[in-house]
Amino acid sequence: MALTNRLQRGAFGYFRAYTNPLNGLVADTSRAGSPCSIAVVGFALSCQAVAVERGWCSREEAARAVLTTLEFFWDSPQGGGANATGNKGFFYHFLDMKSGQRVWDCELSLIDTALLIAGVLSVGQYFVRERPVERRIRQLAESLYRRVDWVWAQNDSPTLSQGWHPDYGFLHYGWEGYDEALLIYLLGLGSPTSPLSPRSFTTWTLTYQWERLLGQDVLYSGPLFTHLFPQAWIDLREIRDAFMREKRSDYFRNTCRTVELQREYCERNPRGFLGYGRDIWGLSAGDGPTMRASGECPSDQRHFGYMARGAPFGPDDGTLCPWAMMVTLPFTPEAALSGTRALLAEYPQACLEDRFASGINPTVDPESGGWLSEGWYGLDQGLLVMSIENARTQLIWSLLRGSTHIRRGLIRAGFRGGWLS
Amino acid sequence: MKSHDLVIVGAGPAGLAAAELAARLGARVALIERDRLGGTSVNTGTVPSKALIRLGTLFAAMREASHLRHPDGDEPVANFQRVAARLRAIEHRVGSFHSAERLRRAGVEVHFGVARFVGERTLVAGSRRLNFRNALVTTGARATPPSIPGLVEGSYVTSDTLFSLEHLPRELAVIGGGALGCELAQAFRRLGSRVTIFQDEPRFLPGEERDAAQILAQSMARDGVTIRLNTSVVSARREPNAVVLETQNNQHNAEARADLVLVSVGRTPATQGLGLDAAGIRMDAAQGIVVDKFLRTTNPRVYAAGDVCLPYRYTHVAERTARMAVGNLLGEGARQSHTNLTIPWCTFCAPEIAHVGLQAWEARKKNIPIRTFTVMMQDIDRAIIDRQDVGFVKLHVAGGSDTILGATIVASRASEMINEVCVAMSTGIGLRALAKVIHIYPSQSDAIRIAALALDEPLAPA
Numbered sequence: 001m002a003l004t005n006r007l008q009r010g011a012f013g014y015f016r017a018y019t020n021p022l023n024g025l026v027a028d029t030s031r032a033g034s035p036c037s038i039a040v041v042g043f044a045l046s047c048q049a050v051a052v053e054r055g056w057c058s059r060e061e062a063a064r065a066v067l068t069t070l071e072f073f074w075d076s077p078q079g080g081g082a083n084a085t086g087n088k089g090f091f092y093h094f095l096d097m098k099s100g101q102r103v104w105d106c107e108l109s110l111i112d113t114a115l116l117i118a119g120v121l122s123v124g125q126y127f128v129r130e131r132p133v134e135r136r137i138r139q140l141a142e143s144l145y146r147r148v149d150w151v152w153a154q155n156d157s158p159t160l161s162q163g164w165h166p167d168y169g170f171l172h173y174g175w176e177g178y179d180e181a182l183l184i185y186l187l188g189l190g191s192p193t194s195p196l197s198p199r200s201f202t203t204w205t206l207t208y209q210w211e212r213l214l215g216q217d218v219l220y221s222g223p224l225f226t227h228l229f230p231q232a233w234i235d236l237r238e239i240r241d242a243f244m245r246e247k248r249s250d251y252f253r254n255t256c257r258t259v260e261l262q263r264e265y266c267e268r269n270p271r272g273f274l275g276y277g278r279d280i281w282g283l284s285a286g287d288g289p290t291m292r293a294s295g296e297c298p299s300d301q302r303h304f305g306y307m308a309r310g311a312p313f314g315p316d317d318g319t320l321c322p323w324a325m326m327v328t329l330p331f332t333p334e335a336a337l338s339g340t341r342a343l344l345a346e347y348p349q350a351c352l353e354d355r356f357a358s359g360i361n362p363t364v365d366p367e368s369g370g371w372l373s374e375g376w377y378g379l380d381q382g383l384l385v386m387s388i389e390n391a392r393t394q395l396i397w398s399l400l401r402g403s404t405h406i407r408r409g410l411i412r413a414g415f416r417g418g419w420l421s
Numbered sequence: 422m423k424s425h426d427l428v429i430v431g432a433g434p435a436g437l438a439a440a441e442l443a444a445r446l447g448a449r450v451a452l453i454e455r456d457r458l459g460g461t462s463v464n465t466g467t468v469p470s471k472a473l474i475r476l477g478t479l480f481a482a483m484r485e486a487s488h489l490r491h492p493d494g495d496e497p498v499a500n501f502q503r504v505a506a507r508l509r510a511i512e513h514r515v516g517s518f519h520s521a522e523r524l525r526r527a528g529v530e531v532h533f534g535v536a537r538f539v540g541e542r543t544l545v546a547g548s549r550r551l552n553f554r555n556a557l558v559t560t561g562a563r564a565t566p567p568s569i570p571g572l573v574e575g576s577y578v579t580s581d582t583l584f585s586l587e588h589l590p591r592e593l594a595v596i597g598g599g600a601l602g603c604e605l606a607q608a609f610r611r612l613g614s615r616v617t618i619f620q621d622e623p624r625f626l627p628g629e630e631r632d633a634a635q636i637l638a639q640s641m642a643r644d645g646v647t648i649r650l651n652t653s654v655v656s657a658r659r660e661p662n663a664v665v666l667e668t669q670n671n672q673h674n675a676e677a678r679a680d681l682v683l684v685s686v687g688r689t690p691a692t693q694g695l696g697l698d699a700a701g702i703r704m705d706a707a708q709g710i711v712v713d714k715f716l717r718t719t720n721p722r723v724y725a726a727g728d729v730c731l732p733y734r735y736t737h738v739a740e741r742t743a744r745m746a747v748g749n750l751l752g753e754g755a756r757q758s759h760t761n762l763t764i765p766w767c768t769f770c771a772p773e774i775a776h777v778g779l780q781a782w783e784a785r786k787k788n789i790p791i792r793t794f795t796v797m798m799q800d801i802d803r804a805i806i807d808r809q810d811v812g813f814v815k816l817h818v819a820g821g822s823d824t825i826l827g828a829t830i831v832a833s834r835a836s837e838m839i840n841e842v843c844v845a846m847s848t849g850i851g852l853r854a855l856a857k858v859i860h861i862y863p864s865q866s867d868a869i870r871i872a873a874l875a876l877d878e879p880l881a882p883a
């Protein structure tokens with residue numbers, strides 16, 4: 001308990017340190033010059049509710065911070081223009097921390113908007129008191145959600161595209177196979193203003209692949225975050241869509257099996273990476289080294305930098321996400337805790353100031369304890385705070401279980417049973 | 422002039438297989454070829470590309486070995502004149518099985534020249550006029566030229582022209598991440614070129630499954646191929662010693678220089694100048710000659726087979742469908758349909774990616790319940806011993822039974838391994854029976870047996 005407390009608090013500290021209090025924007029990483037990632041803002045919003053419940057800040061303080069954020073997103077310009085923050089209710093992936101304008105010529109991102117909007121809905125569910133600030137939070141949360149034009153993002157096709165760029169239009173590829181897009185679909189299906197059709201969801205799920213892999217029956221998606229992002233907000237225990245009914249499983253259980261798959265893979269450790277084992281695992285999206293390694297056969301080794309890694313199909317370059325074990329706490333508590341303890345004992349440098357680095361690669365630079373990602377990434381910290389909270393009190397899950405939008409989204413996606421009954 | 426029982430246009434694998442069979446059946450048969458016997462397969466496609474890939478594999482093995490050797494040597498780089506000579510020799514040797522001489526001895530009349538229909542029952546080839554009772558069109562396909570502004574003839578090659586190259590390109594740019602583009606990009610990289618591959622989709626091999634494409638991308642990266650996914654080449658210009666490609670991905674415009682550009686953006690059925698109208702044969706620009714399930718065109722006396730009319734553009738499909746067409750034309754038994762063939766295929770990268778039957782997503786689309794059993798090559802002893810342990814075997818069986826509906830194999834010899842699955846599928850051997858077959862230890866194909874064993878194994882606790 002002490003450990004989870006400490007790590008949850010440590011993770012929350014990121015938002016204290018890397019938020020612009022004037023507009024609520026949160027830096028993507030702790031590195032100098034990092035822009036804001038709208039996805040991190042989504043996590044940060046939900047973390048405010050956790051902070052109040054944990055007594056890390058007052059309800060008023062949290063409400064004011066949340067309101068600042070929501071007002072910024074509601075008031076900032078939408079459209080295809082150069083200084084817009086978003087378009088059609090979606091937002092650009094990266095924004096300038098001060099001005100809020102789009103940076104890096106980035107795209108209007110569906111998944112990152114979904115992560116933001118999930119956070120927005122969670123604070124709309126949390127701040128329910130009849131005070132002007134909280135009332136305003138609820139109004140804005142509702143308005144931000146209603147403004148998103150999900151149907152537009154289908155670009156006249158049955159399924160969703162990945163995003164849109166003001167100069168090049170829609171990215172011409174969509175989502176293939178099971179992954180974090182589940183969250184976008186559920187939010188889009190629940191919209192009262194521009195709802196995706198149930199058909200769009202089932203069409204996407206046609207690309208799912210269920211298989212027996214290392215002794216598990218799984219709906220495979222390699223990187224852990226793809227399972228965990230939707231379930232940071234939405235409680236998928238016991239409820240099932242048509243696919244999961246057919247397979248007699250559910251997304252929650254599938255996540256548990258994915259953890260087992262990763263543990264099994266890391267124990268078998270086919271590439272012989274240092275550190276890997278039944279108790280040190282965690283392949284997900286994270287920072288990694290970019291240099292070539294020296295080894296038995298140098299041309300046979302490559303490192304990928306920031307990348308979504310997965311097991312057993314890869315990519316795998318020996319980089320693990322040190323936070324990725326702890327965030328499975330709501331799913332596989334024993335694996336999460338024993339793994340995290342083993343990691344902290346072996347590689348304490350991966351968790352300075354009680355806050356996990358994005359990636360560690362013990363195989364690269366082994367004399368100095370392995371390659372370590374510099375600083376911290378906001379997404380990891382948000383996921384840690386929320387996952388630990390869901391494991392303890394189910395706070396975020398229960399907030400969104402109360403959202404009529406989420407309920408409608410799930411039902412229209414064909415989910416039945418459990419808490420939906 | 423007496424009419425021929427059968428006139429065949431095009432002497433690729435389809436035309437040759439058809440001619441040999443028709444002659445064997447006692448028909449009076451003529452074969453017309455405008456270029457070299459053997460077609461794309463022997464001269465500019467399957468054979469030279471696989472020979473090149475084999476040489477690439479040799480160089481990769483030399484590199485692997487040089488790291489085990491003491492002291493370290495230089496990076497091996499191919500002498501391309503010798504490579505080219507070896508390709509010619511291999512083409513010649515494979516081609517000689519179907520020389521004009523041998524064909525004539527077998528009873529086939531061979532004519533060289535460009536053939537064209539001038540009526541429903543007449544073809545001309547050069548100055549020769551041939552009347553036929555039946556004809557078979559097997560003119561194949563050609564590389565589709567690019568439609569990229571500035572990328573004009575002479576500033577790029579396609580697979581049709583690539584294999585006459587005499588020098589190893591220093592910087593090769595490959596446009597197109599389908600099977601041929603990936604195979605050639607990797608082979609040239611292994612021979613010593615610096616290679617960049619541009620693919621305007623988020624992954625390679627859009628027809629294969631996500632995990633296979635993912636593994637291929639990693640393997641190409643490991644070989645040192647520079648990978649540009651989601652990237653379109655939007656224009657090109659020539660500079661004194663290079664072609665400069667302007668590329669665009671979602672966020673960035675960039676330029677890439679290359680001394681050779683290989684365009685691999687698809688194949689177009691070779692129907693130009695064939696005079697199909699004169700014979701009442703309908704065609705479709707993308708799919709080629711329109712045929713029914715018995716391979717008959719809209720002219721009831723004319724059939725087609727191979728790349729010119731079918732979506733599966735492979736040598737083995739060309740040969741098989743050509744024989745089928747001859748059987749349907751000349752045979753006395755029931756006509757055969759090409760639509761229920763079990764067709765395997767393979768992309769010959771390292772690792773190879775082979776597939777047969779249903780894909781998982783096809784099964785889901787058609788609402789066919791399936792179960793999938795996967796074994797990773799990294800868990801197979803032979804693969805570990807050979808250090809060729811990247812990939813997997815995935816077997817799909819019909820839900821509630823052990824009938825195999827499809828398989829994808831990604832492994833260093835997937836092209837050989839998939840044949841075992843094809844045998845099982847074609848003869849109705851189920852997964853349970855396959856699991857009981859004793860396989861050699863250690864062998865790559867033991868992975869198939871191990872995947873099959875999982876059918877009746879209890880799940881691991883989770």
Ligand SMILES: Cc1cc2nc3c(=O)[nH]c(=O)nc-3n(C[C@H](O)[C@H](O)[C@H](O)COP(=O)(O)OP(=O)(O)OC[C@H]3O[C@@H](n4cnc5c(N)ncnc54)[C@H](O)[C@@H]3O)c2cc1C
Binds near residue numbers: 433436456534726
């Ligand atoms: C780079 C490359 C790699 C490949 N690798 C493989 C592989 O590994 N495995 C595989 O199975 N397949 C592979 N293929 C595909 C394979 O080569 C083709 O599917 C096969 O050659 C098709 O046979 P075909 O007889 O239908 O046509 P072709 O082989 O194209 O033969 C058609 C013939 O018709 C002749 N012709 C055309 N028009 C006329 C005319 N008007 N008059 C007279 N003659 C004419 C042409 O000159 C040619 O000789 C590859 C193709 C390429 C380009």
